[in-house]
Amino acid sequence: xxxxxxxxxxxxxxxxxxxxDSKEMKKFQLLAxxxxxxxxxxxxxxxxxxxxxxxxxxxxxxxxxNYHLGNPLSGVKILDVGCGGGLLSxxxxxLGASVTGIDPLEDNIRTADQHKSFDPVLAKRIQYxxxxxxxxxxxxxxxxxxxxxxxxxxxxxxxxxxxKCCSQVLKPEGSLFITxxxxxxxxxxxxxxxxxxxxxxxxxxxxxWEKFVPPEExxxxxxxxxxxxxTVNGMLYNPLSGSWSWMESTSINYAMHxxxxxxxxxxxxxxxxxxxxxxxxxxxxxxxx
Numbered sequence: 001x002x003x004x005x006x007x008x009x010x011x012x013x014x015x016x017x018x019x020x021d022s023k024e025m026k027k028f029q030l031l032a033x034x035x036x037x038x039x040x041x042x043x044x045x046x047x048x049x050x051x052x053x054x055x056x057x058x059x060x061x062x063x064x065x066n067y068h069l070g071n072p073l074s075g076v077k078i079l080d081v082g083c084g085g086g087l088l089s090x091x092x093x094x095l096g097a098s099v100t101g102i103d104p105l106e107d108n109i110r111t112a113d114q115h116k117s118f119d120p121v122l123a124k125r126i127q128y129x130x131x132x133x134x135x136x137x138x139x140x141x142x143x144x145x146x147x148x149x150x151x152x153x154x155x156x157x158x159x160x161x162x163x164k165c166c167s168q169v170l171k172p173e174g175s176l177f178i179t180x181x182x183x184x185x186x187x188x189x190x191x192x193x194x195x196x197x198x199x200x201x202x203x204x205x206x207x208x209w210e211k212f213v214p215p216e217e218x219x220x221x222x223x224x225x226x227x228x229x230x231t232v233n234g235m236l237y238n239p240l241s242g243s244w245s246w247m248e249s250t251s252i253n254y255a256m257h258x259x260x261x262x263x264x265x266x267x268x269x270x271x272x273x274x275x276x277x278x279x280x281x282x283x284x285x286x287x288x289x
Contacts, residue, residue, distance in 0.1 A: 019162040020104045020132045035085025035111050044201055044237055044244075045087050045151065048179070051235065051244045052150060052255065053091045056177050059231070059257050060146065063175070071096025079144040079169060081133050082152035086112035086126070092148070093125040100144070106130040133165045140169040150179045153218070154211050163225050173262040176227060179235065179255045183212035186251045194239075201239050215250050227258040 038046045061072055068074040074096035080089045083101030085108055093099045093116075103109055109130040116122040129136070147166050156162045166176055181187050188209045195202045219229045235253035236245050 019134060019156040019158045019165070033107070033111060035087060035108070036115055041202070042085075042087065043242060044195075045084075047242050048150075048235075048237075048244050049088065049091055051246060052088065052177075052179055053095075055233070055255055055257075056092065056146070056148065057095055059177075060175065068096060073097035076146060077144045078146040078148060079140075081147060081149045081166070082155070083112060083128065084108050086115055086128065088148060088150055089126050089128070090116060090119075090122055093122045097125065097146075099126045101126060101128045102131045102133065102136060103128075104130065104132045133162060133169075137165050137168045142169065142171050144170055144174060146170075146175045146177070148177045150177070153178055153180045153213055154208075159213065159218075160221055160225070163221050163227075167226050167260055170260045172260060174260050176222070176258045176260065177255070178218065178258075179253065180218070181212045181253055182250055183209065183214045183217075184251050187212055187253075190252055195237075199239050201237075215254050215256065218256060222256075222258045226261050228261060229256060229258045231255075231257040 034040045035042055037043075057072060060076065061067065066075070072095055073092065076097045078092055078097045078099045080086075080092070080099055080101040083089050083103050086101055089099045089101040089112065101109075101112060103112070109128045112128045116126050116128070147170050149162075149166070153159055153162065170176060192209055215232050219232070222229055232250060233255045234247040234250040235255055236247045237243075237253065238245070
């Protein structure tokens, strides 16, 4: 029965039907060497770490009773999907997590591997793999405590399939963190016209407005695939200061935290009423679900 299940899974998530968009890969191929240039094309992602890393760290600490001074995420297994050059994998590794970063572009993985090799501690805590999410489903069933998909879902070919795969490799009661861009007139003006065409903080052609995802749609997909959405926070990028901040409105960028439902008949500690008040890890405006 198990082998039949695996065969079915393999067929379901075969490369012939992948969430990887080949057009998107070609875009990022051209920039594979530039991930670690903090003043370059990915400068906004570098500065996003100032809010997305504490958001992930503090949310996880609020859900846990185990604190490791100096290495607060020690023992936590994280999958960084669409890791690029490792911009988010590295700070999560420095917090003590065991991180697996995957990206379908081999050049991105080469860049990430090379950069982590400069730090012996990171070299032990982070492993990178040139792979799509679908390709690791079979070998990584319910392996990870946390999945991070930051600035990724607006580039995938099949969002529902992507979320199903996230659920497959995440442990029951595991956390999924997503940051992405809303599909509004404002996000078109600021995210594409201003960011790409006028001030050039993002390479032109990086985003397609049609692929932006409203938080309501993402929430619906998550809830229908066994997740409970806990937090939705709006994010704002200031191109003058090059910095990110939290805001109440989700009309442009937003971050979402969802928890996979636990084993049947067991309530998740994350679902307990006492946790909901502490789910907002930072002194930020936002919506706690």
